[in-house]
Every structure is written in structure tokens, then in C-alpha cells.
Amino acid sequence: MxxxxxxxxxxxxxxxxxxxxxxxxxxxxxxxxxxxxxxxxxxxxxxxxxxxxxxxRAQPWVDVGAVEDLPVNEPKQLDYVTSIRDGWMETKAQKAVWAIKRPDGGVTVFSPICTHLGCGYRWEQGDHAFKCPCHGSVYDREGKVIAGPAPRKLDTLPWKVENGRLLVMYKEFKAGLPVSQEV
Ligand code: FES
Structure with missing residues (x-):
């Protein structure tokens, strides 16, 4: 069926x-x-x-010394200690900037990092130039490149004067670029 x-x-x-x-x-x-x-x-x-x-934006202003202690037209390395917070950890770090006081009282503050690949450089008084030991970049006292592979002039940092003290806002910039770009 x-x-x-x-x-x-x-x-x-x-x-x-x-x-x-x-x-x-x-x-x-x-x-x-x-x-x-x-x-x-x-x-x-x-x-x-x-x-x-x-x-x-949260970068603090740091006190790097008295403005009157800066020689005119001669770069000076200014060392300071800063606190770095990583989560719950807070450590102290030694940092430095280069500052130069102008005859009119203005100041230029340079980042201490070479713009080529990030080495530290120093002012050579005898040659009147900033020199980087890593690959030979040379900058004049205005921070302009006068020799070597550096792709741009020295980076400058914001500064202000309060009660005779020079305050600087430390920043880091990307190395190897033709223009200043904050990290
Ligand atoms: S890092 Fe300064 S010249 Fe290369």
C-alpha cells in the first residue's frame, strides 16, 4: 500500500x-x-x-636653570632629572637639552638628539659647531645642517621664563625625516 x-x-x-x-x-x-x-x-x-x-599634551614644563646663567651666543648643555611614570612604576631619568641665549634676551632650546638617526651630539667650541659622533653630521649654532647626512636642522623645544628660571617642555621627534615630526 x-x-x-x-x-x-x-x-x-x-x-x-x-x-x-x-x-x-x-x-x-x-x-x-x-x-x-x-x-x-x-x-x-x-x-x-x-x-x-x-x-x-600632558608633557610638563621642567626647570633647567636660571636664564642669567646662560652665556650669550654660546650653546650650553643643561642637565636635569625628570620622573618617568610607567603604569605604577615611577623612575628618575637624567636628560639634557642645549640652550643658547641671544643678545636680545631670547633663547633657543634644541632637542639633544641628532636628526639623522638619533645619536646625542655636542657643541665643539673650537669649531663653533654642533657635531654628532655617529655619522659626522655638523650643525651651526642656529641648528642648521652644514655637513653630514642629517636630513633637517636640529629640532627646537618650547620654552618660557618664569621668575628668572628657564622652563622647557621636552619632546621627542622622529629621526631621519626632512621635517620635524613629533613621536
Ligand atoms: S645619528 Fe648623528 S649623524 Fe647619524
Missing amino acids: MHSEPPPDDVPSGLHTPVGSRRSFFQWMTSAAAVCIGLGLSIPLVGYLVSPAFKR
């Missing part, structure tokens, strides 16, 4: 499943979940990208 499937019309009306609606619902749920995951991933990423900009 042969049995055959009843035609769809024979299914009692109460057992019909709204297939189209259910599919739409699952598609909607999948999309919503994808959006939530995307947001969950993108918020930390945005924070990671944006936070360095805020950190950069």
Missing part, C-alpha cells in the same frame, strides 16, 4: 511556521551582534589611537 505526503494545504493552520519572518529575525540578530562586536573592538582601538595625543 502506497503512502504519500499530504499536500501543504493539509497542514493544520496552527502549525504553519513564519519562515520568512524568522529568517529576517535571525539576520537582524546577526547584524546587531556584528555591530556590537565591531563597537566593542573599535572603542579600545580609538582610545589607543587617540590617547597618545592626550599624553603628548
Whole structure:
């Protein structure tokens, strides 16, 4: 005896499943979940990208000495100690900048890092030039490149004078570029 499937019309009306609606619902749920995951991933990423900009703004002014102690037209290395915070850890680090006082009382403060590949340089009084020992870059007292592979002049740092004290905002710049670009 042969049995055959009843035609769809024979299914009692109460057992019909709204297939189209259910599919739409699952598609909607999948999309919503994808959006939530995307947001969950993108918020930390945005924070990671944006936070360095805020950190950069948080650089403190550091006192590097009395302005009257700077000789006129002669670069001087100014050493100072700064605190570096890494999570819960706080360590002290010795840093330095080069400053030169102009006859009009203005000051130029140079980053102590050679713009070629980041070595430290020094002022050679006999040659009236800043010289980098690593690959031979030479800068004049204005920080302009006069010899060697340095791609740009020395980077300068913001400064101000308060109560006779020279305050400097230390920054770091990318080496090897033709223009100054903060790290
Ligand atoms: S790092 Fe100074 S010349 Fe190369």
C-alpha cells in the first residue's frame, strides 16, 4: 500500500511556521551582534589611537636653570632629572637639552638628539659647531645642517621664563625625516 505526503494545504493552520519572518529575525540578530562586536573592538582601538595625543599634551614644563646663567651666543648643555611614570612604576631619568641665549634676551632650546638617526651630539667650541659622533653630521649654532647626512636642522623645544628660571617642555621627534615630526 502506497503512502504519500499530504499536500501543504493539509497542514493544520496552527502549525504553519513564519519562515520568512524568522529568517529576517535571525539576520537582524546577526547584524546587531556584528555591530556590537565591531563597537566593542573599535572603542579600545580609538582610545589607543587617540590617547597618545592626550599624553603628548600632558608633557610638563621642567626647570633647567636660571636664564642669567646662560652665556650669550654660546650653546650650553643643561642637565636635569625628570620622573618617568610607567603604569605604577615611577623612575628618575637624567636628560639634557642645549640652550643658547641671544643678545636680545631670547633663547633657543634644541632637542639633544641628532636628526639623522638619533645619536646625542655636542657643541665643539673650537669649531663653533654642533657635531654628532655617529655619522659626522655638523650643525651651526642656529641648528642648521652644514655637513653630514642629517636630513633637517636640529629640532627646537618650547620654552618660557618664569621668575628668572628657564622652563622647557621636552619632546621627542622622529629621526631621519626632512621635517620635524613629533613621536
Ligand atoms: S645619528 Fe648623528 S649623524 Fe647619524
